[in-house]
Amino acid sequence: MRNHLITRILATACIAVFVVLPLLRQTGDAAGARLTFLPQTAEVGVGDSFSIKVAVDSGGGTGINASEGTVKFDPALLAVSSISKDGSVFSLWTSDPTFSNTDGTATFSGGSPNAYSGTSGVIITINFKALKEGSATLSFDKASVLAADGNGTEVLSEKGTATITIGKGNSTPAPAPTKKPAVTTPIDSTDTSSDSLSLAVSITSPTHPEENTWYANNNPRFTWKNPPGISGISTILNDKPTTDPPKKSEGMTDTKDFQGVADGVSYFHARFKDQTGNWSQTIHRKIQVDMEPPMPFKVSVNWKNGESSLPYFEFFATDSVSGVESYSIAIEGKDPFTVKNNNEPQSVRSVPVLPGHYKFTVTARDRAGNTTAAEGEFDLKGIAEARITDLPSSINADIPFFAEGIANPRSKVVAILEGSDSPQEFSATADENGRWIVPFKDGLRSGTYHLSVKMITADGAESAQSGKLIIRVNWPILAKLGWLIIAILAVAAGVLAVLLWRDKKRAKARYTAAQQLTADMRRKNKAIFEALHEEVEEKISLLDLRVCQQLNVEPLRPEIALEKIKDALDVSQEAINRGLQDIVDISK
Structure with missing residues (x-):
């Protein structure tokens, strides 16, 4: 029993020495x-x-x-x-x-x-x-x-x-240190050097040349020229404009590449270390990255002034990074045109187009050049080109005439006349039904001409030139017949002179009869030529449109007038021949 008690006392003492006392000591340290x-x-x-x-x-x-x-x-x-x-x-x-x-x-x-x-x-x-x-x-x-x-x-x-x-000042400062501080270290540094190195280093980027321009490139490269005496460089790229890289050299390089940079504004920071261990102040270079195109959008057609006037395209696109800079609108068959974005829903009138069916595309472009397109189509009602419906194919010189046709209502029609001289243009305006008339009041000189037309709509769209129609302009009718009349008269006068000359050689017994026949022949010739002159004037007058309108008669076609004048000449020639035959009979 006594031995057991002694054992318990010794065990308790060991616990106190080896366990409790160290714990008490540790508690005292704390x-x-x-x-x-x-x-x-x-x-x-x-x-x-x-x-x-x-x-x-x-x-x-x-x-x-x-x-x-x-x-x-x-x-x-x-x-x-x-x-x-x-x-x-x-x-x-x-x-x-x-x-x-x-x-x-x-x-x-x-x-x-x-x-x-x-x-x-x-x-x-x-x-x-x-x-x-x-x-x-x-x-x-x-x-x-x-x-x-x-x-x-x-x-x-x-x-x-x-x-x-x-x-404000003049106060008693706290005690100054007895020794000058050995080290001044900016944040995130890993050595004890100072920031006393002054450098003028320009950091450029061949992939992102302008700091304030957005680029659709998320793999930027930065380059610079290391000044003499540089032994190391430290860099970092983040979204903060003034971060100082750690004072831990990455070695010597004059290029830094990054891959997969996030969209938005990023900053490249670099500082340089010289051979004595001094670091430069941080140099910063900004880049702007946007890899995402504008959000999908819809475009609608608004006929503000009816379906025969140019439509308006209505749309609005957004871009979450750099923003939409402009829109490009391309209509089938027309050159695209650009509209600047004003950050509001757009309503843009179509460029002038001729009536017809068109497809179009509106393309939204952000400031980095990324694009998103929306498509549509529309039908513009009306006549797509001017046409000539009424034009004489053959007319006489200097006679007024008209060209008529159809075009888009209220459009301008330009008639282009090509002939021996340089082309001439004559204009008219189509009425509300599209009808137009171009008058040629002074007629044309003789020759062959070609007439075509083109149309300029009220909105400014210009059609192609129509096919050319031929106009043949003839010489005046007297000019055609003059040689025949002169020839006949000359022959008649010559015959008469010969006969008179022969009469003088004949016997004086026939002188009286010859004189009377000659006088009769003169009277007949005068009557014949007066009738012939009236006939020719009448037929020529019937070729003039203005005279026909005054007389309320149908104009005479040139070929009919020519035929009638030939008939009159035949009658005159027959009368002269009979008179001449009488003189011949008497002189026998």
Whole structure:
């Protein structure tokens, strides 16, 4: 019994030594670690530079050997100029301290192979500049302190704050650091170099030459010329206009290609490193990508002024990326025309076309050149071309005549006359029934002519030229008959002269009879030629349309007039022959 009790006591003691005591010790390590700012208050003036230290209180125990955190500040009131690790209790850094004056943050993450125990161990020194009057608060956003117990136990129990009062000036600033900061590192950096390198590098893009132009190409290429002394470059492509690439060299290159970039606006960012380790400020290059065509849309035909007037095409298209820039409208048989997009439903009148059936296409084009098309068709009522329905094929010179025909109602008709001279044009307007008349009031000179017509509708559409009709213009009728009349008269006069000459040679016994016959012959000849003259004038007058209209008689066709004049000449010739025969008989 006694031996059993002793065994239980020894077991309890072992548990206390090997289990309970370490737990109690670990609990003691976890109590009291704090992160603080030194000093916790400061008064500065606008434009002043000052320093704030981030410090750690280990809280006793075995001490601490690692800490990380993010300091928050108001970027409207304060700006970080640099961060220094001089005098830090840590000698190991997973990454160098960084800051962002855009986000108002300063980040650190460090440690030490040896434990630190103390109440105000400096981790980093942040150098600020006061921007404007106000009260700025420094605080810890995310933070951690780890115990040096081999297990990385979290021992942070308190996060302090600091208040910076910024006045107009002449205030007492916080104590300045005794040493100049060794490193100033922008956000997302991976080395300790400065941003002192000044370069003038132009980044271009052969695939996207203009920054403010949209392109249907999502595989951009960027090129540049590396300045002398450059040893490395760091790049990134995203949708943010001012991102700084990490200070981690990708090696040397003067070209960067990307594949499958998302639609929208993207930015290429590049910074350069020289041989001494200095980095340049970031250079930015914008591109605009749109691979999607406009959304499908419909087009309708609106007959605002009736189906015999030009129609209106109504449509509206949208594009979610670059936007619709313009529309192209192509009507069958006509050249396409373009309409600028005004971001409202479109109502566009057709270009002038002749009556008929037409198909058309409306194509929406976005600012990157992507297109979507909609099709339709329409029937425009009316007459598609002008035609000649009434035209004399043969007329006499200088005689008025008319050309008549049909065309589209209220259209302009142009008659084109081609002959010995250069072509002449005569115009008329079709009435509401499409009838038209082109007068030729002065007639034409003799010759052969060709007449054709074309039509220009009230909307401005012009038809093709019609087929050519032939007009033959004859010489005046007297010109045709004059030689025959003159020949007959000449023969008659010659015969008469011969006979008279012979009479003089005859016996004086027949002189009296010959004189009387001669006188009779003269009277007859005069009567014959007066009748012949009247006959010719009458027949010629019946060829004149104006005279026929005044007399209310039908015009005489040229061939009939010629036939009647020939009959009159035959009668006259027969009378003359009889008179001559009488003279011959007497003279025997």
